[in-house]
Amino acid sequence: AQSVTQPDIHITVSEGASLELRCNYSYGATPYLFWYVQSPGQGLQLLLKYFSGDTLVQGIKGFEAEFKRSQSSFNLRKPSVHWSDAAEYFCAVETGGFKTIFGAGTRLFVKA
């Protein structure tokens, strides 16, 4: 069955520290992969997407993600976290057709 796993329900990092949010997916074919961010009371905003080509993709707000087919992973990274990055982050896989499967989300807390 198709699924997306974000193993960390929440993560706390210090401001200025690096960040990596994990995402693993289960899908038989090459997936279309996304990371979204949701601030409290807001909708989902696209951070970055992978369709094909270079497996390291750059997104907005200084985020990047790397697609690793052998590990079925699409981890999100940022070299230096800002307090404004505190939010919930969702990894998503678009399967055949228009079905998008979202992970359960990882809530990021940033401490001063």
Place this chain on the structure above:
Amino acid sequence: DAGVIQSPRHEVTEMGQEVTLRCKPISGHDYLFWYRQTMMRGLELLIYFNNNVPIDDSGMPEDRFSAKMPNASFSTLKIQPSEPRDSAVYFCASRPGLPGTDTQYFGPGTRLTVL
């Protein structure tokens, strides 16, 4: 562009009442999606439309839920009668094209509370 517009932003109603949520997609987008977000189930796709036609409504939880898209710029999600377990945030999203070519753009959501 104003983005995807949803109204109301918050809705509080009593069990048994009819609830109508509204969505205006981004102009020119051919696809419209309705999602529900809850703590227990996360983000779930309820239904999506292509060129105003419902394509897949397999995510609609039960007959109390219905969705329409009378024209390219407006869609509604109706719950009748509403129940406390329908309390959730409902998102509308639209996209311009096919998978692998673009992504969805989400509205701010409607937070529904059924007492």
